[in-house]
Amino acid sequence: MKPALTGTFLDEITHDIPSQNWRDRDWDNDFATMKEVGIDTVILIRAGYKDQVTFNSQVLQEKIGKLLPVYTDLVQLFLTLAEKYGMTFYFGTYDSGNYWLNGDYQTETEINQAFCEEFIRRYGDYQAFGGWYISHEINTYDEGMMQVYEELSRHLKKLRDVPILISPYIKGIKQFGETAISFNEHITAWDSIFARLKGIVDIVAFQDGNVAYQDLPHYLQANCQLAKKYGLTVWSNVESFDRDVPWKFPPIDYRKLRYKIEQAEAAQVDKLITFEFSHFLSPNSTFPAARQLYQRYWEWITQR
Amino acid sequence: MKPALTGTFLDEITHDIPSQNWRDRDWDNDFATMKEVGIDTVILIRAGYKDQVTFNSQVLQEKIGKLLPVYTDLVQLFLTLAEKYGMTFYFGTYDSGNYWLNGDYQTETEINQAFCEEFIRRYGDYQAFGGWYISHEINTYDEGMMQVYEELSRHLKKLRDVPILISPYIKGIKQFGETAISFNEHITAWDSIFARLKGIVDIVAFQDGNVAYQDLPHYLQANCQLAKKYGLTVWSNVESFDRDVPWKFPPIDYRKLRYKIEQAEAAQVDKLITFEFSHFLSPNSTFPAARQLYQRYWEWITQR
Amino acid sequence: MKPALTGTFLDEITHDIPSQNWRDRDWDNDFATMKEVGIDTVILIRAGYKDQVTFNSQVLQEKIGKLLPVYTDLVQLFLTLAEKYGMTFYFGTYDSGNYWLNGDYQTETEINQAFCEEFIRRYGDYQAFGGWYISHEINTYDEGMMQVYEELSRHLKKLRDVPILISPYIKGIKQFGETAISFNEHITAWDSIFARLKGIVDIVAFQDGNVAYQDLPHYLQANCQLAKKYGLTVWSNVESFDRDVPWKFPPIDYRKLRYKIEQAEAAQVDKLITFEFSHFLSPNSTFPAARQLYQRYWEWITQR
Numbered sequence: 084m085k086p087a088l089t090g091t092f093l094d095e096i097t098h099d100i101p102s103q104n105w106r107d108r109d110w111d112n113d114f115a116t117m118k119e120v121g122i123d124t125v126i127l128i129r130a131g132y133k134d135q136v137t138f139n140s141q142v143l144q145e146k147i148g149k150l151l152p153v154y155t156d157l158v159q160l161f162l163t164l165a166e167k168y169g170m171t172f173y174f175g176t177y178d179s180g181n182y183w184l185n186g187d188y189q190t191e192t193e194i195n196q197a198f199c200e201e202f203i204r205r206y207g208d209y210q211a212f213g214g215w216y217i218s219h220e221i222n223t224y225d226e227g228m229m230q231v232y233e234e235l236s237r238h239l240k241k242l243r244d245v246p247i248l249i250s251p252y253i254k255g256i257k258q259f260g261e262t263a264i265s266f267n268e269h270i271t272a273w274d275s276i277f278a279r280l281k282g283i284v285d286i287v288a289f290q291d292g293n294v295a296y297q298d299l300p301h302y303l304q305a306n307c308q309l310a311k312k313y314g315l316t317v318w319s320n321v322e323s324f325d326r327d328v329p330w331k332f333p334p335i336d337y338r339k340l341r342y343k344i345e346q347a348e349a350a351q352v353d354k355l356i357t358f359e360f361s362h363f364l365s366p367n368s369t370f371p372a373a374r375q376l377y378q379r380y381w382e383w384i385t386q387r
Numbered sequence: 388m389k390p391a392l393t394g395t396f397l398d399e400i401t402h403d404i405p406s407q408n409w410r411d412r413d414w415d416n417d418f419a420t421m422k423e424v425g426i427d428t429v430i431l432i433r434a435g436y437k438d439q440v441t442f443n444s445q446v447l448q449e450k451i452g453k454l455l456p457v458y459t460d461l462v463q464l465f466l467t468l469a470e471k472y473g474m475t476f477y478f479g480t481y482d483s484g485n486y487w488l489n490g491d492y493q494t495e496t497e498i499n500q501a502f503c504e505e506f507i508r509r510y511g512d513y514q515a516f517g518g519w520y521i522s523h524e525i526n527t528y529d530e531g532m533m534q535v536y537e538e539l540s541r542h543l544k545k546l547r548d549v550p551i552l553i554s555p556y557i558k559g560i561k562q563f564g565e566t567a568i569s570f571n572e573h574i575t576a577w578d579s580i581f582a583r584l585k586g587i588v589d590i591v592a593f594q595d596g597n598v599a600y601q602d603l604p605h606y607l608q609a610n611c612q613l614a615k616k617y618g619l620t621v622w623s624n625v626e627s628f629d630r631d632v633p634w635k636f637p638p639i640d641y642r643k644l645r646y647k648i649e650q651a652e653a654a655q656v657d658k659l660i661t662f663e664f665s666h667f668l669s670p671n672s673t674f675p676a677a678r679q680l681y682q683r684y685w686e687w688i689t690q691r
Numbered sequence: 692m693k694p695a696l697t698g699t700f701l702d703e704i705t706h707d708i709p710s711q712n713w714r715d716r717d718w719d720n721d722f723a724t725m726k727e728v729g730i731d732t733v734i735l736i737r738a739g740y741k742d743q744v745t746f747n748s749q750v751l752q753e754k755i756g757k758l759l760p761v762y763t764d765l766v767q768l769f770l771t772l773a774e775k776y777g778m779t780f781y782f783g784t785y786d787s788g789n790y791w792l793n794g795d796y797q798t799e800t801e802i803n804q805a806f807c808e809e810f811i812r813r814y815g816d817y818q819a820f821g822g823w824y825i826s827h828e829i830n831t832y833d834e835g836m837m838q839v840y841e842e843l844s845r846h847l848k849k850l851r852d853v854p855i856l857i858s859p860y861i862k863g864i865k866q867f868g869e870t871a872i873s874f875n876e877h878i879t880a881w882d883s884i885f886a887r888l889k890g891i892v893d894i895v896a897f898q899d900g901n902v903a904y905q906d907l908p909h910y911l912q913a914n915c916q917l918a919k920k921y922g923l924t925v926w927s928n929v930e931s932f933d934r935d936v937p938w939k940f941p942p943i944d945y946r947k948l949r950y951k952i953e954q955a956e957a958a959q960v961d962k963l964i965t966f967e968f969s970h971f972l973s974p975n976s977t978f979p980a981a982r983q984l985y986q987r988y989w990e991w992i993t994q995r
């Protein structure tokens with residue numbers, strides 16, 4: 084048995100995936116399954132989004148105000164479970180859904196600096212904590228976001244010197260149609276981004292669902308080369324939801340998942356993670372098709 | 388145990404929620420569950436919509452024609468089950484999906500006057516019948532609709548003097564974006580609506596999913612004050628489906644449901660109902676996430 | 692017991708229906724269920740679509756290139772199961788999703804001629820193979836497509852002289868709104884289409900979900916008359932998914948399915964097929980509402 088996917092995002096503060104309405108023991112059960120299938124890394128997709136938060140943050144209460152109440156401290160829960168199952172936990176930053184999207188990069192950075200300090204103060208002793216995930220996604224060079232990455236990264240490294248992960252998307256044809264950029268434009272943009280992020284970000288995990296399946300190998304290989312040129316570790320974010328149907332979003336077809344895994348392995352990326360196990364690839368999912376996907380995936384893993 | 392939600396809509400004639408394909412014994416089973424969790428009021432969302440009807444109506448056959456066949460008399464079924472489980476049944480009026488939307492309020496009213504007469508003739512002896520629900524929804528002042536409410540209400544009261552319920556929506560940012568009206572415009576509009584509907588409509592249950600979560604308390608309190616000023620009873624329609632994701636519509640996140648319930652209770656509304664139990668909040672739902680939502684909801688209710 | 696639906700499409704290469712992630716034994720199980728409910732005909736919706744294929748085709752490898760890998764030979768699987776359960780298998784042609792849509796009918800035809808030759812070479816000995824399904828759908832007269840049908844049909848008949856099926860859609864109000872064509876325009880268009888396809892295509896199975904329910908009887912009867920005038924066999928494609936809700940697509944409401952079946956039987960079509968059993972009408976479906984729909988359907992069938 085050689086597990087393919089060894090990391091997953093955790094998505095309980097989301098803007099486009101419906102809730103499964105799990106409580107602590109449901110999450111414990113799913114972490115146990117993750118452990119069994121070889122997952123050693125869990126990444127909180129974001130610790131807060133607009134008015135939703137994963138723990139009672141004093142900082143966000145002051146800086147954002149009017150938050151939805153927290154009935155379960157998800158950061159504590161996920162850290163406890165990661166520790167119980169021997170996994171590494173990455174903490175995802177707060178996304179205001181506002182400041183950075185309207186050009187106010189400074190406020191987005193400042194909120195997150197204080198918010199991450201609060202996280203370390205409250206949860207810094209958990210052994211499972213082992214990485215930062217900057218949740219703000221980009222697809223091309225953006226000077227404002229470069230400054231967020233720089234200032235936030237410097238601060239995070241001082242708070243705790245653990246790897247910093249980003250998971251950008253390709254401005255590809257499947258998501259952007261006519262406004263997609265070409266392969267060469269992608270390479271040029273990311274060459275300058277990586278030149279800038281060198282030493283600031285440690286790991287880059289491109290989302291793999293934005294380009295045509297036939298072009299994926301090309302992108303995977305080029306992204307690997309480019310990242311390695313600047314000393315970055317390369318993971319692939321193997322999306323387990325289906326972008327090809329009008330329903331946004333059901334679990335992906337097994338054949339597409341396996342193909343994307345095979346291509347990422349062929350490109351020799353350092354690690355494969357997925358967005359995300361619990362909804363789309365778990366035998367405990369509320370999507371029956373995810374339970375089937377799990378069976379197909381697991382039969383394949385145990386046979387190879 | 389203090390149940391929060393004590394009423395639910397019944398939605399088997401719908402324009403946007405998929406069918407669960409239940410038969411009589413499935414409904415019986417779900418009414419039994421409703422009873423267990425404290426639901427004492429069921430509201431038929433509409434007794435007919437365009438060419439779909441809940442019973443073989445001679446009136447609609449004549450006035451609309453070409454109806455889809457009725458294989459099960461749902462009005463009889465729901466009244467029988469409401470009686471069996473000691474609940475009050477509200478009868479929802481017919482929505483042509485046509486006349487009133489094209490400005491012909493008179494025809495919409497006349498059809499419904501005859502249709503509700505037929506309902507009383509056929510089902511008026513059921514003890515469970517205890518309210519009228521005027522299913523035509525409005526969000527701002529509309530002179531034509533005021534006339535529908537006035538004429539229909541006068542007629543309904545003559546047929547049977549039981550409470551008349553409406554469930555309007557707020558023309559809020561979550562549903563209308565740039566064309567939403569402001570809080571003050573909402574108050575001004577509903578002040579004049581209630582002034583007009585005083586003594587005509589008895590209960591108003593605003594839908595609670597059209598405004599930002601942070602603004603909800605403000606709206607709930609203002610709506611309460613305004614309705615009480617005109618002698619109306621105030622319920623809150625706590626939506627149990629999620630409006631925040633592209634999939635239209637999965638069961639809501641438990642945290643959002645509980646927050647909306649807590650805010651409605653804080654505003655001291657007279658009763659909380661939901662749209663709706665059977666799809667989105669029932670352990671018998673065809674949505675697995677609804678079964679989880681039920682567990683979360685019920686754990687909370689039994690602990691408080 | 693008088694089964695209504697005796698045929699179904701098989702949709703494992705799709706552009707808009709999510710995957711159920713079934714393996715061979717899941718399909719075997721579902722074929723067993725189909726057999727029990729009276730299905731004697733299975734129609735592969737398409738043997739390939741863009742870069743997805745149902746078997747390792749040398750022809751498509753050469754002519755299309757860069758295909759997604761095939762982990763299970765679905766054509767072999769479906770033919771084996773059809774043989775096991777005594778069903779007739781229709782082979783659906785390849786849809787490039789490209790050439791014919793951009794006016795290059797010649798390339799679309801040539802690819803399919805070679806591809807169908809390959810199919811006969813590899814799978815022609817299976818006893819279950821009993822029909823061709825030309826998967827390219829039209830709704831009005833299209834000279835280019837007429838040529839595809841003519842040239843492809845002539846070729847297919849030479850490869851194996853078995854019935855040729857098409858399943859067009861009506862350019863109706865439910866799918867096209869303001870750009871829909873009128874009933875008379877539909878009749879005029881299809882009169883000229885059938886005049887052209889006479890002797891080329893054997894069976895026509897119009898999709899039944901594109902027009903208003905109240906207009907369906909009219910269309911069914913007219914399509915029947917028109918097809919019989921030109922010596923075509925008429926089937927009805929009774930869609931088992933719901934087109935009336937924003938979610939694209941859940942299983943249909945039982946009442947609508949039954950109504951459409953009753954109308955097709957009243958119009959005396961030769962056979963009723965559905966798109967499609969396994970997702971939307973099977974007790975083995977990953978959609979819980981489909982399992983309910985199956986129960987309703989089967990109770991009705993066994994009672995009549």
